[in-house]
Amino acid sequence: MNIGIDSAKELSAHLKALRKTHNLTQAQLGQRLGVKQTRMADIEKNPGVVSVAQLLEVLHALDARLLLVPPPVPPLSARRLPGAPPSPSSPSSPLSGADW
Template identity: 55%
Template sequence: MANDFPISLSTQLREHLRALRKQQRMTQAQLGERVGVSQARIAEIEANPGAVSVEQMMLLLSTLGASLRLHVHTSDQPAHAAAEPGAPAYIPARKQGSW
């Protein structure tokens, strides 16, 4: 059974990443080992998922049995505009770096 979790802001991923990891009965260290990073890096990603590249996020999601799906809205209003009052209209770019 598929479950969809609409996400408009990267900060909303925090709870979902942690929940997916726990659902798979994995510790941060075990997940890190599977994707080739340290436990500390997994903790950083769970705390600030907006600081990871799309490629890295897709690897994590795949490892956790989830995937990334784009949804095109049919209205003229972007999804993030209705998400939360005062929410930023964009996610600022972050410095690129290694895992």
């Protein structure tokens, strides 16, 4: 089953659910990864604190993987023509410094 994740909060919930599916405590999963239970709690609570490499290790320990899927192509009627102003729902500028 593929699960779409759009935020760190959603990733947090799915990491916890995966761990529980495998009947593992945070301490047991941490032992598999060579980290303490407190580190596993931090990762579950805020998965944004780890590198992609570390996240991949956690996923591997949970028999899961990261799958990147391009978004579906929007219908022709929703596409912006070159030179047309952005729609009100699209971001006006990319994220910067503090937004990251």
